[in-house]
Amino acid sequence: MPQPLSFVHPTPHSPWGTYLAQVDRVVPYLGHLARWAETLKRPKRALIVDIPIEMDDGRIEHFEGYRVQHNMSRGPGKGGVRYHPDVTLEEVMALSAWMSIKNAAVNLPYGGAKGGVRVDPKQLTHKELERMTRRYTSEIGLIIGPQQDIPAPDVNTNPQIMAWMMDTYSMNVGATATGVVTGKPIHLGGSLGRVKATGRGVFVTGREAARRLGLDLNGARVAVQGFGNVGSSAAELFAQAGGRIVAAQDHTGTIVNDKGLDIADLTAHVKATGGVGGFRGGEAADGESFWDVACDILVPAALEGQITAARAQRLKARIVLEGANGPTLPDADDILAERGVLVVPDVICNAGGVTVSYFEWVQDFSSFFWTEDEINVRLEKIMIGALKRIWDTADRHQITLRTATFAVACERILMAREERGLYP
Structure with a gap:
């Protein structure tokens, strides 16, 4: 039997434990792709970084940050960054995995990723928050990029923080790279309709x-x-x-x-x-x-x-x-x-944010931007179509919408995994 990941010990009620239980429930509906199911239970890459910054009073403080890429079979990683005092590696792993499912459920050309820093941002001044964000971005810069992994806002992060991340990454690569994050301010390549x-x-x-x-x-x-x-x-x-x-x-x-x-x-x-x-x-x-x-x-x-x-x-x-x-x-x-x-379930219900993030990413590459009405119409079309496919699957197998969403998404992920094969 495959051994559990050595660096995390999930419990049934922990985020990663919850995700693993959800995967176990969908395996019977995966047919021949079930042989690849273990792929879904192991993040591709997990990066833990130290974030030292100088506080306004001259003290040096250290914060712990994470970026986890769960699965990249269908495209670059995509997922938010949260700042919260209770952030843990296990939580970020689960969130990255749910992003894999979410992106596949609405058929976006992304894999799943997520980031976080264990910090209470309300305890930082504006300048301290900027310094921490820029150092975190530099530390995870090894694995992010417009075609590698695209962060976005999540709990306690916002367009300003995305602007700092985009600027830091751009300075480090020597060229403006608006597509490295989504959820940016409108005048820096953000998309209308993204906030809501x-x-x-x-x-x-x-x-x-x-x-x-x-x-x-x-x-x-x-x-x-x-x-x-x-x-x-x-x-x-x-x-x-x-x-x-x-x-x-x-x-x-x-x-x-x-x-x-x-x-x-x-x-x-x-x-x-x-x-x-x-x-x-x-x-x-x-x-x-x-x-x-x-x-x-x-x-x-x-x-x-x-x-x-x-x-x-x-x-x-x-x-x-x-x-x-x-x-x-x-x-x-x-x-x-x-x-x-x-x-x-969350993996379809709250997928509107990543869908419009996808629109933002596409618009950044083309430097051609749509109106808010166009954004909302495209969003509704994708969400309604994805939900219909999921509901049809639920009706066909007499299963819950959550299991049906996982069935649709996992089939897409594992089909990509199987067709790409293993290298080397």
Whole structure:
């Protein structure tokens, strides 16, 4: 039997353990490609880097950074970079693997990659953040590039950080390389529509799922966990479609209002204060009570591992739209399936961001940029087509959408692996 990776010891509820369990479930549907399945359980490359920087007061601080390339059979690596005090190598491995699945699920010509730095960026000044970003970029510069591995924003990173990464890489190679990252500022080769793309993808897949279930979005109750870029954008689009956002939760608090939160006011409050806590347009609630809110659609758009088995037993939603990566644990997945709750998995639900990142990358190479309407139309077409292929697979095998998404994606990845062969 193949031995597990020696540098990580996954548990069933860890991100990497969750991913491995998801792969195991899809193997029976891979046919002759199952002989390659072990490929999916081993990252191609994992880089751990030390990031020493001089702080504003003259101290030297060290931060630990990662860049993991999970699979490159279908193209260059693609995946975000997150700055968070709880980042670990195992988490980044899982996120890179989910990027492999996500890119293949929507049939983008990418492999999966992910990066992270273990840091609380809120504790750094603007200049310290810039120095750390530039040093991190230089350290992982060995393995990134427009045709090798293309980072993007993730948790606690943004267009400014992407601009620093792009500039650092460009200075090191001696030429402006806009295509080395996506999610950049518009005037540095960024794409229109990128900021809200992930949330738009959540909405589009949610709208299609609601249509299949006969759920009218006009008046539908929506609860959103995580009110950052993804959660707020999805909430805005659901509200525009007539939905009522009855609960919002983030690290600052939980706000509920059965009549519906005013999303414009809530967004302004979050921008001004840094979180939903203290918003006066609803009632403050205990954090755990969020999982008891009566709703039709639940959007977990925070961090992984949020829907546990215990919470899955309590959920009152008909549809769960995974805006975050890995928010549902495998045993919770089983409970939701048994209860008839439809889960639209992260690897298709939140693929809008990487899809528009792909558009940005293509536009950078051609130096020809599309309008935001063109971006949104192309995004919807890809997302709807990908979801239909996945839903047809689920119906044919009588399996969940998650297993069907993995079946479609893993087949594409392993077919590429098989056709390329092994070298040397």
